[in-house]
Amino acid sequence: MKTIRKNILIAPLNWGLGHATRCIPLVHELEKNNFTPIIASDGAALALLKKEFPHLMHLELPSYHIEYSTKAKNLKWELLKNSPKTISAIISEKKIVKEWCTKLGLCGIISDNRLGVYNINVPSVIITHQLRVLSGRTTWISSKIHHYFIKKFTECWVPDYGGNFNFSGKLGHLKDSKLNIQYIGTLSRLEKLSLPIQYDLMVLLSGPEPQRTFLEEKLLKELKNYEQKVIFIKGIIEQEQKKEVLDTVTIYNFMTSKELEIVMNQSDKILCRSGYTTIMDLIKLRKKAFFIPTPGQFEQEYLAKKMKQSGILPYAKQDSFNIEMLKEVEMYKGFPTISKPIHWKNLFNLFESE
Incomplete structure (x- = not known):
């Protein structure tokens, strides 16, 4: 009997390359577990994933118009100035994703910090290590806004460990939260190799x-x-x-x-x-x-x-x-050795049809 492959939308934010690169191991693991990843993003993030996975479907989402000021002290105000464009992009991508759910027969959605990439009828995951969004004196409001969007998703996967042993500190750990948080462990596309130093x-x-x-x-x-x-x-x-x-x-x-x-x-x-x-x-x-x-x-x-x-x-x-x-x-001592594997099969159970 032929196994049916199930489509999962993976959509990283295009802000630097970190969101895109940490989705690379996700794509590999989804393929190993008989899912078909469909990649969606914009700009450099989409270009990078096209090079990594030329055999997959690639779709374009609206840009969040995240821009940096030439002066670091103006960064927060630059982001605030561009927030209407960002909000517009979030609203647009939510509509686009709703159409894709039907058109592509999606059985799951994984968004890496794209706040509008979810659907109430499809199991939707947001990956973020920013449960607390640092922005100086406005941290409380930026975090509150982020929580508003995180609550729209079925689950929130934090690439870190819960408890005192962790790497994201106060970014990825809250004293009291009603968010559906799953600490999945550190997420990297790379492997340790025994190679001579060049x-x-x-x-x-x-x-x-x-x-x-x-x-x-x-x-x-x-x-x-x-x-x-x-x-x-x-x-x-x-x-x-x-x-x-x-x-x-x-x-x-x-x-x-x-x-x-x-x-x-x-x-x-x-x-x-x-x-x-x-x-x-x-x-x-x-x-x-x-x-x-x-x-x-x-x-x-x-x-x-x-x-x-x-x-x-x-x-x-x-x-x-x-x-x-x-x-x-x-x-300095460097990073400790970590030997805790990510339990992919358990995480992907969310996307298995009933």
Whole structure:
């Protein structure tokens, strides 16, 4: 008897690449469990997933119009200014998803922080580590708004552990909550490999513009006098992969997951943003790192401070960083070894038809 494959919509937010990359292991596991993933997003997130999964259906959703100010202190007000466009996109994607539920025969929906990607007639999951949305003095209202949308979903999957042993801290843990939260464990597309070290340093850039470019320009200047071997990934998704060699620095515009997995395993230490997806990748690979949080992004600043206070790794603000600071990495213990697997079959039971 032929097994019927069931369609699951997977829709990551297009804000940096973290939301898209942490959906990659989800797609693989869904396929292993006889589901057919259908990918929906916009911009760089959609472009990346098209490269990773060319054999799957890809659909476009409206952009949230998330823009960064050139000055970090103006970030919150820039997001507030664009909020009418974001709300419009959320309303539009909700209507689009309703049509797709019928047209594509969806038996489940997994949204990574896309607030309108759900349907009351289809089991719908939101993946987020931001149960508390940090925004300075307005944290209480930004968190309340987020909870309003999370409640629309059947379940909320937090890629972390419950209790005192966790990595998201106050972002992903609430003292009292009526949300249907499932702590699923750390989520990474990468695997630990036994490979010899080829690079002293890997620079891994990501995140929205213009801050990504500001950091790229700063680090390339800093690395001019760095004598060790460096591999530098810009985090720019383009049609073709480009490679450039400047003295001891090998530069790529982007890499696929498999390529990244190899070079990260081959690198002694990683210099990168303090995004939560990056933290999960570092945990999986047990790599030492140095963080430079995106200026003005409260979440990344909080996570960088949390990792430093825990003695895991150091960080510096973008404006004050210099290459000599990398020596601090050896003074920190790095991430602990985690051996708790994600119970995918149990999670996917939500999508099994009655």
